Amino acid sequence: MQDYIEVEYRSGRLGYYLNPDNLPINPEDLIIVDVERGEDIAQIVHMAVPREEPDGTGKQYKIRRLATEDDWEKLRNIGHEEEKAANTFMEILERYPFEMKLIETIYQFDGNKLTFFFTADGRIDFRAFVRELANIFRTRIELHQTTGRDEARRLGGFGMCGCQYCCSSFLKHFNQVTIKMAKDQNLAGNLSKISGPCGRLLCCLNFEEDFYVEEGRDYPVIGTCVEFKGAKSMVFRIDVIAKKIYLSSDDQVITELDPTEYAKLKVISIPDLEPCL
Numbered sequence: 001m002q003d004y005i006e007v008e009y010r011s012g013r014l015g016y017y018l019n020p021d022n023l024p025i026n027p028e029d030l031i032i033v034d035v036e037r038g039e040d041i042a043q044i045v046h047m048a049v050p051r052e053e054p055d056g057t058g059k060q061y062k063i064r065r066l067a068t069e070d071d072w073e074k075l076r077n078i079g080h081e082e083e084k085a086a087n088t089f090m091e092i093l094e095r096y097p098f099e100m101k102l103i104e105t106i107y108q109f110d111g112n113k114l115t116f117f118f119t120a121d122g123r124i125d126f127r128a129f130v131r132e133l134a135n136i137f138r139t140r141i142e143l144h145q146t147t148g149r150d151e152a153r154r155l156g157g158f159g160m161c162g163c164q165y166c167c168s169s170f171l172k173h174f175n176q177v178t179i180k181m182a183k184d185q186n187l188a189g190n191l192s193k194i195s196g197p198c199g200r201l202l203c204c205l206n207f208e209e210d211f212y213v214e215e216g217r218d219y220p221v222i223g224t225c226v227e228f229k230g231a232k233s234m235v236f237r238i239d240v241i242a243k244k245i246y247l248s249s250d251d252q253v254i255t256e257l258d259p260t261e262y263a264k265l266k267v268i269s270i271p272d273l274e275p276c277l
Contacts, residue, residue: 005063006049007033007042011106011115012153014172015042016051017063030067030075037140038112041067041075045172074109082107085137089116092132098124103146104154115142119151148198149174157197165196166203177201184212186239215240218259223271228255232268 004016005025017033025031029044067075086105093100100118107114114137126143133141146154153167167174182188182205196202216238220226224235226247233247233255245262247255 002051003048004051005044006046007031008045008172009035009040009042010109011117012150014045015061016049017061019063021063023063023066025063025066030071032064032067032071032109034061034064035108036061038108038110039064041071041109071109078107078109085114086116088136089133092129092136096126096129098126100124100126103151111139113140113142115144117144117146117150117154119146119148149196149200149203152196152198159196159202160193161204171203174203175206177203177205181205181209181212184209184216186237212240219245220262220267221271225268225270226262226265227268228265 002018005019007015007017009015015033015035019025023031025044025047027044027047030041031044032039033042082105085107086102089102089105093102098120100120102116102118104117105114106117114133116133124145130141130143149167152165153171156168157165159165163169177200179188179191179201182191182194182201185205185208187194187205191201194202194205219238219240220235222235222238226233226235228247228249231249233249235245236248237246238244239246243258245257245259247257249255
């Protein structure tokens with residue numbers, strides 16, 4: 001397994017390259033690289049990522065050079081071409097019976113490919129639409145239907161924490177976020193408060209999940225029945241941050257204990273092992 005240089009293209013896609021010529025490159029440098037159809041510009045994300053091969057085809061592409069002043073100038077002007085392409089896209093779309101929301105338009109650096117990122121309700125047969133776009137722009141056209149999370153990443157914005165969206169700043173890979181993570185962190189009560197603008201659970205729930213799982217091993221399982229002051233109570237909530245365990249009696253009286261106090265109680269039953277009668 002070799003270490004590859006991980007780069008991010010302007011489209012948001014990640015690529016992996018070797019540096020056999022030992023070019024003097026560093027993280028966040030802009031470089032010109034070979035791609036499947038020509039060359040593109042990319043930014044270095046990581047200098048050493050272990051991988052068996054750079055992509056599924058096994059073909060390795062080369063890093064051509066560091067971006068020059070001419071490349072920087074071209075990069076500053078390419079946005080105008082993408083804006084014109086987006087306007088043309090919307091004008092042509094009006095003649096078709098389906099609805100699409102255009103999110104972003106990206107030219108490959110050498111102009112050999114033009115990619116339109118959009119969202120739409122359901123699947124769309126846009127083959128005729130793509131052919132018309134190809135006839136107008138005289139280059140390879142790709143249409144990518146994106147998800148809500150990808151739309152948020154491309155549009156950018158600020159979350160309820162006051163910081164820029166993780167997905168549009170530093171997060172390069174979307175990890176699965178589940179409702180179990182919210183439950184582990186005592187945050188499952190109101191899903192609207194732990195959902196992002198994309199409508200999905202906040203990506204940051206994944207960041208601290210390992211901590212809550214590790215700390216939670218020293219706490220009882222929710223639903224555990226214990227004997228407290230001669231009566232039966234049930235563990236209905238734990239708080240690993242405050243180091244508290246909350247018991248609920250049959251008459252709904254809530255008692256707050258710390259782990260040391262809880263350890264002195266007699267366990268009557270544990271969920272999934274025997275019912276709490």
